[in-house]
Amino acid sequence: MSDDNPPEGFLRIDFDRDRPATFNTHIGRLYCKRGPKGTRDEFVMGFRVHPHMCNPAGGLHGGMMMTVSDLVGTMGGGTLVGVAKFLPTVSMTFDFVAPAQRGDWVEGRAEVVRQTRSLLFTEISLTVGETRILRASQIAKIPSGEGQTFGKARLDRGVEVAAKGSAT
Numbered sequence: 001m002s003d004d005n006p007p008e009g010f011l012r013i014d015f016d017r018d019r020p021a022t023f024n025t026h027i028g029r030l031y032c033k034r035g036p037k038g039t040r041d042e043f044v045m046g047f048r049v050h051p052h053m054c055n056p057a058g059g060l061h062g063g064m065m066m067t068v069s070d071l072v073g074t075m076g077g078g079t080l081v082g083v084a085k086f087l088p089t090v091s092m093t094f095d096f097v098a099p100a101q102r103g104d105w106v107e108g109r110a111e112v113v114r115q116t117r118s119l120l121f122t123e124i125s126l127t128v129g130e131t132r133i134l135r136a137s138q139i140a141k142i143p144s145g146e147g148q149t150f151g152k153a154r155l156d157r158g159v160e161v162a163a164k165g166s167a168t
Helices: 025-027 062-081 158-167
Strands: 011-014 029-033 042-048 091-098 104-117 119-128 131-141
Touching: 025 029, 025 042, 042 062, 062 091, 062 104, 062 119
Parallel strands: none
Antiparallel strands: 011 029, 029 042, 042 104, 091 131, 104 119, 119 131
């Protein structure tokens, strides 16, 4: 599982810094890329499909697609509207459009449909290249007050820092 080869600009998400592993760590390594504000690449989550993520037919398991789209909707949607809190999912619907196979690089993007004082409505797409493999709709709760932040999830900049250090 060490050969993800993410495209340029993607950094691994470290969900469990300095604490025991949670569910997000067990599904496999996830990556994030941040692009210019207001573009479709403002927040992109990605991952390489590995055998443990596949169903018996060899395709990416629907449960993995649903898990990643949930994270894209809450983390990506929250990023798009400037909410840095943990957003619990209230409701989601999924349409499985096409398969992904072992070795594919999958990317997820969220589009904000509407934001109210207490709810965030997003549309999520997972793609392999230009092919959409999943479409989802999500409603997430925006906590009132301070709210819990998204755990200790941070982008692992170790690779980025190491690359800069070797260039000098």
